[in-house]
Amino acid sequence: MAKPKKMPRPKAETPKGFRDYFGPDVTERAEMLRTIAGVYHRYGFDALESSAVETVEALGKFLPDVDRPNEGVFAWQEEDSDWVALRYDLTAPLARVYAQHRNDLPTPYRRYAMGPVWRNEKPGPGRFRQFYQCDADTVGTASMAADAEICAMLSDALEEVGIPRGDYVVRVNNRKVLNGVMEVAGVLDPSDPDVRAHERGIVLRAIDKLDRLGPDGVRALLGEGRKDDSGDFTEGAGLSPEQAEIVMGFTEAGRDTGAATVARLNELVKGSATGEEGVRELEQIAELLDAGGYGADRILIDPSVVRGLGYYTGPVYEAELTFEIFDEKGRKRQFGSVSGGGRYDDLVKRFTGQSVPATGISIGVDRLLAALHAKGRLTSASQGPVVVTVMDRDRMADYQAMVAELRNAGIRAEVYLGNPKNFGNQLKYADRRDSPAAVIEGADEKARGVVQVKDLILGKKIAENATLEEWKERPSQVEIPRAELVATIRKILDGQG
The missing domain is CATH 3.30.930.10 (Bira Bifunctional Protein; Domain 2)
Incomplete structure (x- = not known):
């Protein structure tokens, strides 16, 4: 008995004359x-x-x-x-x-x-x-x-x-x-x-x-x-x-x-x-x-x-x-x-x-x-959300509380929802999202009542153009009290225009 013929997979392509808007x-x-x-x-x-x-x-x-x-x-x-x-x-x-x-x-x-x-x-x-x-x-x-x-x-x-x-x-x-x-x-x-x-x-x-x-x-x-x-x-x-x-x-x-x-x-x-x-x-x-x-x-x-x-x-x-x-x-x-x-x-x-x-x-x-x-009135670049990274998957409630606080302040934000095992992948994800900043809170930061905030846009600029002295003068990552999270993120966003 002949095997039933497999249906070919559909082609993932936009119909001719049409386009997708991202x-x-x-x-x-x-x-x-x-x-x-x-x-x-x-x-x-x-x-x-x-x-x-x-x-x-x-x-x-x-x-x-x-x-x-x-x-x-x-x-x-x-x-x-x-x-x-x-x-x-x-x-x-x-x-x-x-x-x-x-x-x-x-x-x-x-x-x-x-x-x-x-x-x-x-x-x-x-x-x-x-x-x-x-x-x-x-x-x-x-x-x-x-x-x-x-x-x-x-x-x-x-x-x-x-x-x-x-x-x-x-x-x-x-x-x-x-x-x-x-x-x-x-x-x-x-x-x-x-x-x-x-x-x-x-x-x-x-x-x-x-x-x-x-x-x-x-x-x-x-x-x-x-x-x-x-x-x-x-x-x-x-x-x-x-x-x-x-x-x-x-x-x-x-x-x-x-x-x-x-x-x-x-x-x-x-x-x-x-x-x-x-x-x-x-x-x-x-x-x-x-x-x-x-x-x-x-x-x-x-x-x-x-x-x-x-x-x-x-x-x-x-x-x-x-x-x-x-x-x-x-x-x-x-x-x-x-x-x-x-x-x-x-x-x-x-x-x-x-x-x-x-x-x-x-x-x-x-x-x-x-x-x-x-005319240069618009650029293709768009600002993505602030990414709250996940250092401990058992503390998702803490991270969700952070993004809720940022969102309630009118700041676009999200929690990283991928596999948190590799922290480097989380920062790569934030870069791909054109995120202006990433928030980091591990067990040590939690115990001390602080968070790390990484200015991703400034970090890119420093990596591309800055000297060692400029690194020292304008660090792209700072440690702040947890209570100052919203104010710090807002300052970073204002500084990036």
Whole structure:
């Protein structure tokens, strides 16, 4: 009789396009989100947590990566035949929440939300299928004051988390202006918006890649298409060279001042009612921001911003970090975009049949964290707990009393729970935990009412850099009365910053 075949062990590996977040990553993210939430709260926005799963109909088909299965979402069919999917952003779920609860919510409704989203996209370096977003939106007002407020709040949030003025700029544009340009170019018929909608989607995504592909790459996508360095071919919009140049003229309309830019945009959209309306809206936003003290050093009008998602209907925004970093090949480049958003007046209408104006922004949490690291505002190092070592396993109650005392004083602490036989292994464990200090109490110390406290951070520094004299002047291990344990540990932590 044949032996039953053994099942192979599962591979211990992260699925492609996903990553694991360990202690320092989670802590840094939580601190940054807490800071941003404070700015949002100061502006009068309320927190909202919505479901991570939505029906496919509720999410809609707005992702630009239409070549992926289910058009870029992770979807599955429930037993009752409804298709559901993991949310791909935090905006589409907001539209559903507002439509469902609008009778119980104030108008306008200001909300912020933070959490993971999932996209079934082709992964690559720094491009994951699960990532965190941090959003703020205002639903229920068509006033351009809401758009100006969102931009001002984004500017304040960036400065609050540690991106100084001069290292970022919030760029503002209007999709109505681009629609006016496409109307002038013959790519959009206002009487039948569905005609050539596919080509217009390609135009939007092409312009959105201007900073990455450059003018020539965008021109290729406006025309027949483009083959990238890997050999993959991306379909183009099929515009004629003349049509493509009209669109490119729009992306190059930026001038030294907002007024000059708006004047140039007025020239490009002349004859298009939609385009002229978009220019007027940009003028209103610029005036409101100027009145609030947000000049062009922080927020400016920039025609090259279009945003890739298909649900934007008016003003769009993008926060770009302007300082330089070195890429993986050692080349200098600007850090780039960390946030984007815009007005999406038709998203709630999908549920209610009535137009509900809305506008908002989304911050890419992982990218902003990477930017803070690049600026030296964050370091990967994190302080671990104080480790109380175990010299006698029969005296665990004494050691637990020590950590309880430290914890009650607000100090992170733990008892070593491994095999206490080898004391050296306990100190190695403390080093691995990035512990700032270790507490030692053997039978002799217990009898004399003292403990030994080892400053592990100072010990590392002395071992690396100090002379013998410095060892004598600043011992990394001291004996103290047991009653002074908390005060001594606090002094060590304060000294380590």
